[in-house]
Amino acid sequence: MQAVICPECGREVDSDDLYEISGRKMCDDCAMERQNRPQPCDVWAVRIATNTRRSLGMQGTEGLTEKQKAIYDFIKSRRGATLEELMQQFNLKENEIRKEIAILRHCELARAHKRGNEIVYVPWDFEEVIGRSDR
Ligand SMILES: [Zn+2]
Structure with missing residues (x-):
């Protein structure tokens, strides 16, 4: 020491x-x-992630980090999660969650969705079922 x-x-x-x-x-x-600190070069991290996945012929959650997979699974199992729910679940800061979501979005796995007055993150192919509440 x-x-x-x-x-x-x-x-x-x-x-x-x-x-x-x-x-x-x-x-x-x-x-x-x-x-x-949010950095402009994060965009490059996303591009590299996306291009690498494409060039390797990866699909779905292949090639994602464990954290990204866990976030994706959580969103999927909950049929949508707010930023706050994700921050709590994964004990991450807002900008960290946003960064992971950005990567999921670029990989066409997750996207933002407006539910009532809230923004929730949902799987890319998610469709809101009106009049059903299974949350
Ligand atoms: Zn110091």
Whole structure:
């Protein structure tokens, strides 16, 4: 164990807790904050995910991360889930859920759907059954 100073925030941390993110050393807090910040290059992550899946001939949830699969399964089993429900279920921040949903949407697995005054995320091929409530 060795105490070092985080160059980003000046906090004293254990050297094990210092990470190198895009060539810069920083503590876990700074690294976390940086990762949670929405970044324009997320679009590329989505494109790469989609193109990779296509080129590998993947279908359905093939090639998704475990988290993305779990979100998809949850949406499917609930016949739609709100952002809040997903945040609670997966213990993720709003922007993290949005990022995963964006990938599911680009893979044509999930989409946003307006139910009453709420926006719910539903499977891509979901159809609302009017007058039936099986939630
Ligand atoms: Zn720091």
